[in-house]
Amino acid sequence: MAITDFDLVLFGGGGDLASRKLIPALYSMHRSKGIPAGARILAVGRHERTNDEFRESVNQSARPHIPAESITGELWEGFLARFDYVSMDANTPETYRALAKSLRDDANLTRVFYLATPPSLFATICNNLAASGLATPNSRVVLEKPLGRDLKSAKQINAEVGRVFNETQIFRIDHYLGKEAVQNMLALRFGNILFEPLWRREWISDVQITIAEEIGVGNRMGYYENSGALRDMLQNHLLQLLCIVAMEPPLTVTPDAVRDEKLKVLRSLKRFTPTTLAQNVVRGQYRAGHVGGVAVPSYRNEPGADPDSRTETFVAVKAEIDTWRWAGVPFYLRTGKRMADQLAEIVVRFKSLPHSIFTQPASSFQPNSLVIRLQPDEGLHLNLMAKTPGDGMRLKPVDLELDFRESFKTPRMEAYQRLLMDVLRGQLTLFMRSDELEAAWEWVEPILEFWEQDENAPIPYTAGTWGPAAASALIGRDGLQWREEA
Numbered sequence: 200m201a202i203t204d205f206d207l208v209l210f211g212g213g214g215d216l217a218s219r220k221l222i223p224a225l226y227s228m229h230r231s232k233g234i235p236a237g238a239r240i241l242a243v244g245r246h247e248r249t250n251d252e253f254r255e256s257v258n259q260s261a262r263p264h265i266p267a268e269s270i271t272g273e274l275w276e277g278f279l280a281r282f283d284y285v286s287m288d289a290n291t292p293e294t295y296r297a298l299a300k301s302l303r304d305d306a307n308l309t310r311v312f313y314l315a316t317p318p319s320l321f322a323t324i325c326n327n328l329a330a331s332g333l334a335t336p337n338s339r340v341v342l343e344k345p346l347g348r349d350l351k352s353a354k355q356i357n358a359e360v361g362r363v364f365n366e367t368q369i370f371r372i373d374h375y376l377g378k379e380a381v382q383n384m385l386a387l388r389f390g391n392i393l394f395e396p397l398w399r400r401e402w403i404s405d406v407q408i409t410i411a412e413e414i415g416v417g418n419r420m421g422y423y424e425n426s427g428a429l430r431d432m433l434q435n436h437l438l439q440l441l442c443i444v445a446m447e448p449p450l451t452v453t454p455d456a457v458r459d460e461k462l463k464v465l466r467s468l469k470r471f472t473p474t475t476l477a478q479n480v481v482r483g484q485y486r487a488g489h490v491g492g493v494a495v496p497s498y499r500n501e502p503g504a505d506p507d508s509r510t511e512t513f514v515a516v517k518a519e520i521d522t523w524r525w526a527g528v529p530f531y532l533r534t535g536k537r538m539a540d541q542l543a544e545i546v547v548r549f550k551s552l553p554h555s556i557f558t559q560p561a562s563s564f565q566p567n568s569l570v571i572r573l574q575p576d577e578g579l580h581l582n583l584m585a586k587t588p589g590d591g592m593r594l595k596p597v598d599l600e601l602d603f604r605e606s607f608k609t610p611r612m613e614a615y616q617r618l619l620m621d622v623l624r625g626q627l628t629l630f631m632r633s634d635e636l637e638a639a640w641e642w643v644e645p646i647l648e649f650w651e652q653d654e655n656a657p658i659p660y661t662a663g664t665w666g667p668a669a670a671s672a673l674i675g676r677d678g679l680q681w682r683e684e685a
């Protein structure tokens with residue numbers, strides 16, 4: 200579906216997310232002629248700046264995040280010319296008049312308000328947009344995470360934004376859903392006959408989902424200290440991946456059909472009690488170490504960190520889904536900063552052989568597994584057993600590998616670009632619905648409450664490792680290992 204003419208208003212247009220992700224995504228769209236000729240981008244910020252000054256700041260802050268070879272003089276100048284800057288204080292209703300003057304008054308235009316701001320401003324901005332008559336029926340609002348810091352605040356955001364915009368106008372971003380490999384999970388599961396009959400408790404022994412990062416918190420300490428790995432990664436990205444792996448086949452790929460199924464998964468997650476929490480959830484915090492051969496400081500010594508900080512930079516959870524399909528199948532989820540490698544993957548391990556007809560005992564056979572790699576490369580690995588060439592009959596594990604980059608020569612699309620295009624086309628499938636967001640918070644809420652009262656600080660782990668030993672013990676208790684540690 201083609202993108203029709205639009206006015207895009209970027210609240211937080213001079214911020215970090217805009218420079219690193221949104222403006223590069225818009226440039227890529229501009230370059231591939233995916234933006235209609237008249238479409239405009241209005242960056243909103245508190246600082247007084249002229250349009251030219253803002254365009255120059257795009258040159259300075261966003262351009263370094265765009266591949267140099269994709270930038271040509273004329274194309275870049277044309278892109279910069281799309282930007283206007285509106286200086287306003289989002290808290291002050293009167294200043295919305297300046298914004299109103301800059302927007303085109305045309306019911307055929309799509310109007311998008313992208314709130315790349317702290318969530319504390321979401322309700323204020325939406326209310327002010329409504330009061331100034333800017334929130335029209337052809338408007339959409341995009342909400343960046345964090346969408347609240349617990350169930351109560353998430354509900355509040357949903358309610359307040361919901362008073363101004365209806366659900367079909369609200370686009371809650373989880374950029375993991377924009378990643379090719381995540382959407383490929385849908386293709387793999389529902390575009391092939393092969394896996395679906397095996398995709399259940401009878402054949403699958405366990406699922407591991409890892410998002411490991413080498414990077415630390417960078418210049419986001421102010422945000423991260425109040426967030427931590429659970430709010431930053433588990434409540435959203437990891438749970439969304441779990442939903443895509445575990446959901447029932449949706450009727451179609453229309454937004455509500457997919458979101459209904461994801462919601463059922465979230466609602467079937469087994470609730471933690473204080474006893475099960477202590478056994479099934481591990482939180483860690485990195486100490487000084489080496490990542491990729493470079494010495495890095497302890498989290499508590501990072502600029503801006505509290506020297507006694509109890510914020511977790513690592514979390515591992517054993518989750519269970521109480522449904523006919525998944526009862527008894529553990530889903531191990533983990534994420535952390537300053538880990539041994541940058542890696543995002545889903546590992547589906549199948550059950551062991553029931554019996555061996557070979558001289559090797561069945562227990563010596565590595566169970567089959569399907570590894571879906573999201574990062575750094577996108578691909579699939581299917582581990583099978585095969586005969587070693589030559590005399591005799593010895594079986595060894597082999598890897599059937601599919602590299603998406605090799606298989607598809609078409610250029611990749613960054614997650615933010617895909618999602619922005621979907622916003623502009625009004626396509627909601629890859630965005631979270633309000634009830635999904637609340638169900639995810641509802642499940643993590645007992646963990647947050649438990650940690651609040653727990654006197655034990657997060658378990659230290661050395662930067663550049665796979666996290667605290669307790670995370671290995673969590674899965675080790677079930678006789679298993681994380682894939683990288685096997």
Ligand code: BG6
Nearest residue numbers: 344374410412414431432543574
């Ligand atoms: C963001 C988190 O949502 O995702 C960051 O706030 C994290 O802390 C990032 O680094 C990871 O995204 P990606 O796409 O780099 O894996």
